[in-house]
């Protein structure tokens with residue numbers, strides 16, 4: 001298994017290009033299953049999760065062609081000849097469940113493996129299933145698979161989500177585009193990735209209103225056509241790299257960055273003493289002075305502070321002046337980076353869903369282990385701030401969500417290297 005070696009750094013300077021959003025792409029790709037005509041995505045990120053979704057769609061009979069060095073995906077679901085998403089692929093990535101709604105909506109049947117356990121908590125899919133039932137699907141759970149049927153097609157209905165779920169909103173939204181009649185999704189997720197999906201579906205001919213708010217209304221149509229759509233900027237990659245100059249000092253421009261994608265996060269950076277300003281081409285980040293101030297963070301659904309930036313924010317707060325309290329409200333067991341940061345000299349107390357981080361003057365390099373995608377990048381950020389060398393192992397997690405992480409950080413002056421496993 002490869003590892004990444006980071007050596008403590010001085011100020012960073014330069015520009016980092018931000019890719020298209022992994023999480024948007026992982027829901028836009030299954031949208032191809034809704035139509036017999038081609039769907040082309042541009043600004044697609046080059047990540048192992050995208051390869052896994054490509055493999056899954058191909059197993060169903062879709063054609064997915066990578067163009068322009070993987071930055072364009074041309075897809076066609078003209079000949080779907082298999083309606084079973086097998087455990088072998090689904091177990092690799094939870095977002096696989098997003099093929100269920102589209103297949104069911106278009107062809108009236110689908111069998112999809114349940115995703116199973118996950119390192120950051122139980123993460124069930126009950127809300128996805130209840131939403132599809134509200135649209136008339138008949139579901140049967142057998143041997144770890146969901147068998148879904150709607151032989152006369154789905155029909156519009158009211159979906160009341162008890163809690164906000166990004167994935168369940170996406171599955172419901174896609175399924176409702178081809179259901180007969182009107183669907184109302186209450187307590188819908190408002191993430192930019194949902195708006196991006198709705199925008200693409202509208203280009204395909206769907207009738208959707210209210211995306212970006214808590215109530216989405218969909219008027220079902222008989223068929224959807226093809227479209228070409230650029231994937232929205234990855235706000236999590238953006239926030240991650242914004243933290244690099246925040247941690248090391250210097251000045252870095254994040255190309256393609258937009259403040260509206262990360263308003264709550266930018267507010268916390270401001271409170272910590274980090275300046276963020278908009279330019280014609282992106283966002284510029286620099287520290288206001290030498291000291292990082294402690295800030296409290298609570299993760300929430302959009303527009304709140306994203307859970308996917310909690311680990312990286314913790315890396316920043318490890319060297320802040322004072323004690324910060326981080327509360328994780330979306331996922332249980334999402335502090336697995338804390339023991340690794342402690343190995344680097346951080347002072348962190350975790351109690352249930354709350355972590356108290358008391359800043360230390362200086363982190364120290366250490367061998368550490370990546371436990372999930374966002375945790376692994378938080379260790380790299382911490383390594384940039386540490387004295388000496390940090391070796392992050394199990395970096396395959398990183399490849400799921402960050403393209404060219406070494407190249408991007410090297411480009412702004414970081415001392416970072418990937419060591420290939422012999």
Ligand code: UD1
Nearest residue numbers: 023095123124125126127128164165166167168308330331
């Ligand atoms: C998506 C993102 C993930 C992000 C998360 C929260 C993708 C591919 N992944 O994940 O990076 O961390 O949003 O912003 O877009 N829940 C249920 N039942 C369900 C579904 C969810 O109880 O059927 C719970 C979850 O356990 C969690 C909460 O709802 O506590 C929110 O999860 P959800 O928004 O669904 O996350 P994902 O869509 O899996």
